[in-house]
Amino acid sequence: MTRTVPTSPPMRRSTVADQIRELILSRGLRPGDALPTESVLCETLGVSRSSVREAVRTLATLDIVEVRHGHGTFVGQMSLDPMVQALVFRGVLSPGDNLRALREVVEVRMALDLAVAEKVVAAAAGETHPELRALVDEMLTHADHGETFLDADRHFHTMLLESIDNQLAGQLVGAFWDIHTAVLPRLGLALPEDLRQTSKAHGDMLAAAEGGDVAAYREAVIKHYEPLQRALDHAN
Amino acid sequence: MTRTVPTSPPMRRSTVADQIRELILSRGLRPGDALPTESVLCETLGVSRSSVREAVRTLATLDIVEVRHGHGTFVGQMSLDPMVQALVFRGVLSPGDNLRALREVVEVRMALDLAVAEKVVAAAAGETHPELRALVDEMLTHADHGETFLDADRHFHTMLLESIDNQLAGQLVGAFWDIHTAVLPRLGLALPEDLRQTSKAHGDMLAAAEGGDVAAYREAVIKHYEPLQRALDHAN
Known part of the structure; x- marks a missing residue:
């Protein structure tokens, strides 16, 4: 009968994705705003380049970030x-x-x-x-x-x-x-x-x-x- | 005024993910059914292991497949x-x-x-x-x-x-x-x-x-x- 109620976004894995979400929130970024570069994200979050890349891919699949090739990564539209x-x-x-x-x-x-x-x-x-x-x-x-x-x-x-x-x-x-x-x-x-x-x-x-x-x-x-x-x- | 209407699932990228979807459909797999192993997928689709992995991650984020570590990859529940x-x-x-x-x-x-x-x-x-x-x-x-x-x-x-x-x-x-x-x-x-x-x-x-x-x-x-x-x- 017990059901778990999510009190934070249900995450399947990847705490790096979580950290990037928190960064977006704490900096008050809005859809369309630029995220820090990959190297800055690695340094800020203290994680490897491949972890940042994987997290960004996950978030891009969810439309939470948008990767514009050659231009960087931006906060996404969080569409349906x-x-x-x-x-x-x-x-x-x-x-x-x-x-x-x-x-x-x-x-x-x-x-x-x-x-x-x-x-x-x-x-x-x-x-x-x-x-x-x-x-x-x-x-x-x-x-x-x-x-x-x-x-x-x-x-x-x-x-x-x-x-x-x-x-x-x-x-x-x-x-x-x-x-x-x-x-x-x-x-x-x-x-x-x-x-x-x-x-x-x-x-x-x-x-x-x-x-x-x-x-x-x-x-x-x-x-x-x-x-x-x-x-x-x-x-x- | 022109709008594109998707006649197939709107894909952001990764045609390998597309190929895996088609494989699920053509084999008539249902939620919970096992997918072929990573090596078999590489061979069947003629793509690299890293491409298969990335496609599987994208599909897992969308709940279209489910990765059970140590057990393999299965068709997901396609939840909300x-x-x-x-x-x-x-x-x-x-x-x-x-x-x-x-x-x-x-x-x-x-x-x-x-x-x-x-x-x-x-x-x-x-x-x-x-x-x-x-x-x-x-x-x-x-x-x-x-x-x-x-x-x-x-x-x-x-x-x-x-x-x-x-x-x-x-x-x-x-x-x-x-x-x-x-x-x-x-x-x-x-x-x-x-x-x-x-x-x-x-x-x-x-x-x-x-x-x-x-x-x-x-x-x-x-x-x-x-x-x-x-x-x-x-x-x-």
Whole structure:
């Protein structure tokens, strides 16, 4: 029944990585700030060059630092990319489970989209958004030609969520968009047939948000996922 | 305006890591299965031992493989730990921003808890759950003694969400629990004063779920976060 609760970031190994994190914190460095050079880090932490290199690689994989070759090492953006990588792989790995992993990703995406509905509508209400409208038109045109529109789709969701006062929620929605888009073709699943419904639903989401109508926005979000959910149902 | 959409897992570098992923996929290996030995990997992929080692380290950081020293390398659980690590660090790093990062984490946690409300209630309705009830009693006892109860709290949420048919949602709730619990003390924030309200709210969540009452469950979830939100408000 006992469970260990992490009171510090759960570390798998490498106390040098820990020391570098502490150095970032104690010096008040922010994303984009330069870290000391490799030799200075060796000296400051009293460890070998190879230990520093390994720790930096681990931290780079986690997006906690960013190595710009020829320029040095910088504090990273701590994005959700590491999670995206692990979950894409998990999604691809479990096609045998009735596409369970992908279904779960889609459910979480929809839950997050519905959860931020009020914030999105509050941010968009009473204004027009020509850039978002242009993306909807782009999707509608592609749909008319029977073409997919992943770029415009991703861009639409990203831009819509940039307006809300919770960056993390926006990033999560984007991360789960990436995961499901990456997993879909690898499972040999066709993209949703009903491109028209998907593109139109984006327009409805925008119109509802601009009109300040949370209920209509939520309805459009649900309609927006229907073609995808049908594709998942047919895949069984 | 152009955005690249990943159609394969976004890789930062190391095509050897890519090759190992492909090997896992093509051989149909599952989490827990053993990978070929280092020497076999070198031979199969036609790369040096140091390249294999670096790729394995990267994949281990992402929880895509797991190195058990003295036993070999195995397919990992692809957990959300890498994301937890990055987000804990991000949360700790931005105390200057009016605790914005932590506030966002708490909002996302609550959104996820509310999003899975129907599933939790559907899974729990009409039955009693002595283990969950025991955890609530444990929390109430601690609260009566003015003690915190992180272990029981974490365990309660984990167990409640194990029952639903979306593992990912459960894991996300757990991950965000870990993030906010890890960030809280590092920001020098006191734990919520009102331990009594928090412990009681867990009991209300359980009673509502067992009673099949989704609205009451949602209300208890919201009440459950109030002390924490007050602590965040006072910290400004």
